[in-house]
Amino acid sequence: MPQKIVIRGARVHNLKNIDLEIPRDQLVVITGVSGSGKSSLAFDTLYAEGQRRYIESLSADTRQLLHQLDKPDVESIEGLSPTIAIEQSSANFGPRSTVGTVSEVYDFLRLLFARIGQPSCTECGRAITAQSIDQIVDQLMSRLAGARIFVLARVPSEKGSDQPKILRELVRAGFSRIQIDGRVHELSEDIKLKSPLSRIDLVVDRLVLRAGIERRLADSLEVASRVGRGVVGVEVHSEAAGEPIQKLSFSQQLACSGCGSSFPELTPGLFSFNSPQGACPVCEGLGIAEKQARKTKRLDATGEPLSCAGCEGTRLKHTSLAVSVGGNNIAQVAALPVADAIRFLEQLPLEERQRAIGERIIRDIICRLRFLVRVGLEYLSLDRRSATLSGGEAQRVRLAKQLGSSLAGVIYLLDEPSIGLHQKDNVQLLGLLKELRDAGNSVIVVEHDSETIQSADYVIDMGPGAGIQGGQVVACGTPQDLMAQPHSLTGQYLWGHKRIPVPPKRRQGSGEFLVVKGATRNNLQDVTVEFPIGLMTCVTGVSGSGKSTLVVDVLSHGVARHLRRAPGRESSFEALIGWQHFDRVIVIDQSPIGRTLTSNPATYSAVYDHIRDLFAQLPSARVRGYKANRFSFNVSGGRCEACGGAGVVRINMVFLPDIFVTCDGCRGRRYNRETLEIRYKGLNIADVLELTVSEALEVLGNIPSVLPKLRLLGEVGLGYLRLGQPASTLSGGEAQRVKLAKELSRKSAGRSLYILDEPTAGLHYADIEKLLSILHRLTDSGNTIII
Secondary structure (H helix, E strand, O other): OOOEEEEEEEOOOOOOOEEEEEEOOOEEEEEEOOOOOHHHHHHHHHHHHHHHHHHHOOOHHHHHHHHHOOOOOEEEEEOOOOEEEEOOOOOOOOOOOEHHHHHOHHHHHHHHHHHHOEEEOOOOOOEOOOOOHHHHHHHHHOOOOOEEEEEEEOOOOOOOOOHHHHHHHHHHOOOOEEEEOOEEEEOOOOOOOOOOOOOEEEEEEEEEOOOOOHHHHHHHHHHHHHHHOOOEEEEEEEOOOOOOOEEEEEOOOEEOOOOOOEEOOOOHHHHOOOOOOOEOOOOOOOOEOHHHHHHHOOEOOOOOEOEOOOOOOOOEOHHHHOEEEOOEEHHHHHOOEHHHHHHHHHOOOOOHHHHHHHHHHHHHHHHHHHHHHHOOOOOOEOOOEHHHOOHHHHHHHHHHHHHOOOOOOOEEEEEOOOOOOOHHHHHHHHHHHHHHHHOOOEEEEEOOOHHHHHHOOEEEEEEOOOHHHOOEEEEEEOHHHHHOOOOOHHHHHHHOOOOOOOOOOOOOOOOOEEEEEEEOOOOOOOEEEEEEOOOEEOOOOOOOOOHHHHHHHHHHHHHHHHHOOOOOOOOOOOEEEOHHHOOEEEEEOOOOOOOOOOOOHHHHOOHHHHHHHHHHOOHHHHHHOOOHHHHOOOOOOOEOOOOOOOOEEEEOOOOOOOEEEEOOOOOOOOEOHHHHOOOEOOEOHHHHHOOEHHHHHHHHOOOOOOHHHHHHHHHOOOOOOEOOOOHHHOOHHHHHHHHHHHHHOOOOOOOEEEEEOOOOOOOOHHHHHHHHHHHHHHHHOOOEEEO
8 A cells, every 4th residue: 555645736726736745544634724725635636536536447337427527637646545525515415314314323223113113003002013823823712711703804805816716715714704895795615706896805704712723713814814915803702701802913014903903014114204115295204394385484483494294393104103112213212312312222121032133233323323422413313404404513424424434545535524613522523533544544634723733643734825826735744844834824823923813902882782581492491691782792612502502593583583573472582682773683604505506606696697787788799689697597598508507417326426527518618609709808708707706806896886795705715716616515614704795795784683603614814814804894883793
C-alpha cells in the first residue's frame, strides 16, 4: 500500500495547477478561508476521481456511463484507494427517510420485531399466537369429556380453483357441513354445486370429544389446513357444563382465538413504511397529511403539516402497530431518543426462546445506537425525518453508519463534521475520527474548527484568498508547522497573532423584554426566559439541550402566530409577552434554499430577475423579440429541453446513489443555441451564471438594481460562490448566509426579530469577523437578533 496520495496538476474550479502529497492512514485537515478551494480539492478532485475509478472496475454495462462522467481536471493521482464521502447536504433525502433508515438501525429493529414480536388482534386486542396441530389437539383433549367440537376451514374460492375436488377430500376426512353465503348445507359424496359457483365461506366438521378421538381430530385438522389455505378455527362446546361456545383458532399463519380474525405473517417488510406491506395506506408511509394539507392549508401550531389521521404520524398500518416487544410497538420504540432507546433495549425482559432468537439482533442495535451517541446525537429519535436535520447532524448520522461498517484501507472525506457540536461533543467526535484512522483508514476532513485542526496529524492550508484569489496551497505540515508560517492566515489565528475583536462597549438595549413563560415543548420543562429587545443575544448549550426548541419551535412560531393574528391557543407555552414590539420575525436557518437542480443563489436572491431584464433590453435581443422569460431556464423557450434547463441529467444507478452527468444537448450550458447568441460585454447568459459573486460585481457593478444584492452576498463572505451554483451543493452555512443577504436587501423599520441558527457554521475566522460586522449593523438599526 502506498504511503502517500500524490496529486499532480490539479486544476478543478479555482485550483491553480497544484501539486500535493497527502500522507495516508492519518487524520488530515484541509482548512482555509471560505472559497479557497478546500472542497474542490477534497470532493471535486479526490472523491470524484475515486468514484470514477470505482465505476471503471464494475461490469461492462455500468462502465458505459464513464463517458458521461466528467474526469476531474487533474494530470494524475497516485495512491488513491476506495473513497467514501460523508457530506452535509440533506437535499438528497427522500420524504420517507428517517434517522433510523439512514443509519440502518431501523432495518435491525424491523428484524427484531419480525422474529420475537408479540402480535395482538386489531379487533379485540387479545394476544395472538400460532399453534401447531399437536398443540391444538393437546388443548382440546384437556377439555371435559362429551364436549362437542366444531372444526372450521375456509375453502378457497378464487377463480380457477377445482372446488368440487376439494370438497370431496374434505367429505372423506369427515367434514359434514358447508356454509355458502351465510347458509349452512349438508355435505355428501354426491356434491352438486350451481354454476357459477357461489362464494364458499367455510366447511364445518362436528365431532364429540371422547377417548380415542385424538387421531381423527388430528387428521381432520391436517386436511383442513392443507386444502383450506387459510385460518382453521376450532369451536368447543361442552354440553355437560352448559358453557357458551368458545372459539379456538389455529393456522399456519396467525389467528385470534377470540374473534377468529387472521393476522399477516411477521416479516421485516410488515414494519417498513417504504413498502406497501407495512406503509399506512392513507399517507403511503409519509406520516403527514401531505395531500390534505396541500388542499386545505391545514397546519399545526408550528406551521408544519398535520399528522396523518390514518396512522397518527407513525407511517405504519394498524396491523404493523399491533405487534409489540417489551410492551411497545415499533413506532413507540423509534420515537424514543437514542439514549432512551438504548436503556429500553438493555432492560428488555425476554423469555428464553425470545432471548435465543433476539439477543444477537439486540446487541447489534445497541452497538449502532451507541455510535449515534458517540457522535453527539443521543437526543435524536429514530423516527426523526432526515429532511429536518441540520447539515452537521445529517453528516454525523452518516458517520455513525460508517463506524459500524468496520472497513479498512478506505479514504474517508468529511465536510466540517464539527458543525453544530458543543465543545464537549466535539471531543467525542475527534476520538471517533481517530478510531477510523487507527483502523487503517485515511481520514481527510475539511474543517475550520481550531480544536480539530490542532488534533490533526497533517494540515493543508488553502488560500490565500477566496475564489480567483485562492486555489493554492499556502502551507502544509503539522499544526505546529502551520503556526510557524507567517503567511498562513489560519496559522496566525491559531497562534493568537490575529484575533476576532471583542466589542469594547456593550449595548444597553431598549430596556424592554420578549418573555416566554412556561415553555414545555420536547425536552423543555416549564422554562421561562427573557430576551432583551434591541440587543444581540446568544443561546448556547450542549447538543440536544433544547436551544432550537426554545428559540425556533417555541419563540419564533409564537411571535409569528401573534403577528398574523392566527386563531387558537398556543400549546407550547403559557404566555408570550412583548411580541407587540415587532413588525415581523425572520428565521434564517441552514435548510436548503431550494431542492431542485435549477435553484441557485442568483434565483434565490432575485439577482437573476434583474440579469434577465438586462439581457432582454440588449439591442440584439430586442431585434429578435426576446423577452425576459427567454433567458429563464425554468420555462420553455430559451432553455435546453434535453435537460429541462438543469444542465445535467440524472442517471439511475440502481444499486448505487444516482449520478448527475453533463447534458449532451447543451454541454451543461442550460440554454439552447439561439439564446446563447445574445451577449453582454462578451458574455452570454450561461457565462454570467458561471461568474462568482466577486467577478459579477466587476461585470455587473454598474447596474443599480444588481449592485446592492451582489454587494451583500460578498459582505456575508460568499464572494467565491458562483451565481448559478446548484442549491443542493451549498453547505448549511452557505445556504444560511444566502438567506441572510436576501433579508438584508429588504428595507427594515428597525422593528424586526432576526433568529439565526449557528450562522458561523462553515466560516473561517476571517469570515466570522465579516459576518459579525453585518450583525452589529443590523442590531444598531434597532433590530433584535437571537443566535
